[in-house]
Each structure stands twice: as C-alpha cells, then as structure tokens.
C-alpha cells in the first residue's frame with residue numbers, strides 16, 4: 433500500500449450528534465463528541481483523500497483542509513450526505529443520529545408554562561439505509577455501532593448485513609465519549625473482526641488503511 437493510498441479519492445464522513453428541536457431554544461440530542469469523526473477526517477487527509485465532513489456540534493475542531501458542512505437535524509444531515517455521496521468513493525457514517533425527534537418542532541421560544549408535558553416523537557430518517565439505497569457498485573460504505581460488549585458480535589453482524597455496509601466498526605459501550613477507543617472492525621467479506629485499539633487517531637488510521645486496501649483491491 434502506498435503512503436497516500438487515498439490520493440484522488442473523495443471520502444464522505446458523518447459525525448457528531450444531531451439536534452432535534454423541541455422549539456427554537458430546546459432540543460433532544462446525545463453526548464457524542466464527534467472526536468472519532470474528526471480523527472477519521474484527519475486520517476483520510478493524511479492518506480491523501482479529499483474529505484467532506486457533514487457534522488452536528490463537535491467538541492473538537494476538524495483539521496484544516498477538511499470541507500465541513502455543519503448541520504442540525506437528522507433530515508439536514510441526510511440532505512447534505514445524499515448530495516455529496518454520489519461524488520465520493522467512500523462514506524463513513526460515524527454520526528450519532530438521534531433515533532427519535534419531536535413530531536412537530538414548536539415555533540419561537542415557548543414560554544416555560546406552555547411547554548408540553550408530553551412530547552410525541554417520530555423516527556428520524558436512517559441515513560445509512562438511504563445511502564445504501566443509492567450507492568453505485570464500487571462505493572464503499574462504512575458504518576459505526578455502539579453496542580454492549582456482551583451482545584456486540586451478534587448485533588454488529590446483524591447491522592452489517594441489514595444496513596448494507598461493507599464494513600462496520602463496532603465500539604463497546606464503554607468507549608462512548610472516551611479519549612481512547614476500541615473498535616471491532618467487521619467486514620462483509622470476512623467472518624471474524626479485526627481489533628483496533630488505542631487513541632481515536634491511531635484507530636482511525638488503521639481503519640482507513642483497511643478501507644483503502646479494499647478500495648484498491650477492487651480497482
């Protein structure tokens with residue numbers, strides 16, 4: 433593998449949480465930091481790629497040279513990702529997309545006393561499935577999943593096939609928000625996962641080298 437195996441390739445990365453508005457100043461979200469996505473963006477740059485990062489609020493700044501597309505709701509993330517995906521050879525979906533959103537966001541700032549005591553929620557679009565549905569042959573789709581360690585292999589394999597990913601990077605629940613990480617990297621071509629451990633930067637590089645290898649292998 434050359435030092436810059438992704439040179440001339442475009443990589444789409446989603447990262448960070450989405451924010452699903454209750455009204456103009458309140459939202460439902462999750463504590464994802466976006467650090468893994470930023471590490472992936474840095475690693476993809478290092479390997480020579482043109483990087484497009486579609487992201488919710490991030491706790492760390494993406495490196496210079498990455499094209500960034502800040503978004504709020506899952507629908508906005510989907511729209512940006514759909515727009516960029518056709519031009520990209522690789523898509524890595526590391527965003528922590530909220531599973532549910534308020535059915536109707538309220539306009540303006542609702543006075544405290546008028547806030548509803550119950551919220552009706554609806555499912556958000558599944559960006560991974562939407563991209564899998566429009567993919568061309570040769571495009572590589574990589575998913576992430578956060579799973580309880582005990583059920584991880586079974587659930588990871590299920591997600592890999594159900595969502596149509598080529599690779600699935602599964603994190604044990606313990607590594608959520610952590611500085612370092614552990615990834616079990618499942619491939620649709622192999623029965624058992626590779627294990628990558630260390631800083632998110634380290635793991636991101638290992639993971640992208642593997643994806644680059646798969647991309648080179650098919651061209």
Ligand code: C5P
Pocket residue numbers: 446506525526527528529530531556557558559560561574575576577578591
């Ligand atoms: O089912 P689960 O949310 O664990 O799937 C995780 C994978 O699917 C991640 O790659 C995540 O970014 C992606 N996903 C998505 N859109 C959603 C939910 C998850 O792209 N609405």
